Amino acid sequence: MTTEVRSLREFKMPDVGEGLTEAEILSWYVKPGDTVTDGQVVCEVETAKAAVELPIPFTGVVEQLFFPEGSTVDVGTAIIAVAVEGAAPAAPVAPAAPAPVAAVAPVETEPVPERREVLVGYGPRTGGTQRRARRTTAAPAPVSRETAAPVAPAAPVAPAPAPAPVAVPAQAGERPLAKPPVRKLAKDLGVDLRAVVPTGPNGVITREDVHAAVAPVAAPAAPAAPAAAVVEAPAPVAAGTGDVRIPVKGVRKATAAAMVSSAFTAPHVTEFVQIDVTRTMKLVRRLKETGELGRDVRVSPLLLVAKALLTAVKRHPEVNASWDEAAQEIVLKGQVNLGIAAATPRGLIVPNIKDAGAKTLAQLAVSLGELVDTAREGKTSPADMQGGSITITNVGVFGVDTGTPILNPGEAAILAFGAVREMPWVHKGKVVPRLVTTLALSFDHRLVDGELGSKVLADVAAILERPKRLITWG
Known part of the structure; x- marks a missing residue:
């Protein structure tokens, strides 16, 4: 003879990035009483780097949501409890006693091995878990995650609500x-x-x-x-009705902290150069019209700016570096992971193209298009924002001529690409209208001195003035 065993399994907030400590629950896709299956997405969370959807790694019935939407939860904290069904040999029945109908088994604890990074959504999986097992003969009562003491006797009623009100979908059905x-x-x-x-x-x-x-x-x-x-x-508050306070959290909070740290840690130096990019703009139009880089491949001025910077880095690899404060060493990077600053509804993020220096112009165009699309959709993964080595920020798309960009933490340089405007320019001894832009290069003066920074900026400018140099220099 066997009796059903129903154990509660808790799904903990995983580290969906590299070294993140907390995440905000944006929305729940399930509610108490819903059945979930292994791999089903149960909620969407926002970290300091991106918004991600979390799948649950087991099958069962949702017992409790521990936090409402909008809550910021530490990594490793249980966020949902699921009753998992199973079977086990029935234990001998003891004589009748005034004991509760349902009792909670002692918490089973096992040693917790060292944490390791795993796939997004499953968190730091460990061999040891904590589980509250419960053997019942009637409908189960909810178990609070805050205590291992026995709960009230089970009764044929719906599970009690979580300690705090949980914003869940108003009705069952498919997710919008x-x-x-x-x-x-x-x-x-x-x-x-x-x-x-x-x-x-x-x-x-x-x-x-x-x-x-x-x-x-x-x-x-x-x-x-x-x-x-x-x-x-x-x-929404209408104009003139008073001050509006916006909580700083998630991506904006991380960006603010990173920029303050960068500005007051790395000694910034910024150099500027104004250049004639008429030939580069002609090349952009030609590549668009002929489709030389492939069908459906988007070509933009930013693509050629990126390729010019990568070519300059190849000629001056010392600029692709970082500062190791603990060891007091300069670390020269083995590959160029090109960051592209992207404005999203959640704030500024800087995903990067891995090993961009090894890509052809066509491959770079594809990678750039995918990076921009993913960022706009809010689907940039934390891994895509790790390990950047040098960055481009395209302020020209906002009609801005130039600026003094702040370094992305851990990088030695960042290039600002300004607006392209028709301006009077001396060309072949005559003042004629030409397409002109301004480039600004900020660099960490601990790693990059004035000579190196000037050479890098001059090379980028020379390539964009005469893009045929991409062939001879690249």
């Missing part, structure tokens, strides 16, 4: 289709995506759909449910 930036916008505006009518391809909810739903959401709600879900995000 929307990209992470759109989900973030809906959360900030207090819009329930399940109530939004999608107009995008294949039923995807767009930003315009969310904005269109703002007015109905703000209207008085019908008295259908006894208690409406509490929206923690502030509603």
Whole structure:
């Protein structure tokens, strides 16, 4: 004879990046009572580097959500409990006693081995886990993660709610289709995506759909449910109605900390040069028209700026370096991981193209296009933002001529690419209209002296003035 064994397994907040300590729960896709399967996405979280969806690594029924949406949770803290079904030999039945109907077995503890990095979503998997097992003959009662003491006797009722109110989907069904930036916008505006009518391809909810739903959401709600879900995000405030406070967390918080650290740790020096890029712009148009780099490959001025910088780094590898404060050493990087600063709805991020220096112009174009698309969709993985060695920031797309860019922490240099404008220029002894831009190179003066920085910037400028040098120098 056997009896069913139902054990609670807790899924802990994983380290979805390299050395991250916390993450914010953006949205839950399940609620207590839902059945989940191994690999099913249960929530979306935002770290200091990206927004990622977390799949759960086991199958069972959701017992409890330990934190509501908007909570910042430390890595290694349990965020959800799932009742996992199984079978085991029945234990001898003891004589009747005034004991509770359901009892919680002692917590099974095993040694926890050293933490190691694993795939996104499964966290630091270890051989030892903590599990609260419970043998019951009736419907199980929820188990608090805060104590291993026996809970109240089980009763045929739904599981009790988590300690704090959890914002979960209002009804069961398929999850609305929307990209992470759109989900973030809906959360900030207090819009329930399940109530939004999608107009995008294949039923995807767009930003315009969310904005269109703002007015109905703000209207008085019908008295259908006894208690409406509490929206923690502030509603839009009209101009002139007072100050608005925006919590600094996630990507913005990490960016602010990194920039302060960089500005006050590395001695910045910035050099500028104004150049004629008429020939480069002609080459961009030709590559677009002829499709020389391949079908559906996007060609932009940024592509040639990136290739010019990579060529300059190849000629002056000392600029591809970092400062090791602990060892008091300069570390010359073995490969060039080219960072591209990207503005996203969550803030500025700097994903990088791995081993960009080894790529052909066509390969670089493909990698650049994929990097930009992924960043815009909010799907940049933490791994894509690790290990950068030199960065480009394209301020020209905002109509800005130039700036003094701040170094990405751990890198020796960053290049700012300004707006391309038609300006009077001396060309072949005559003043004629030419396409002109301004480049700015900031570098860490501990690693890069004025001579090296000037040579790198001069090489980039020379290539963009006469892009045929890409062939002879590259």
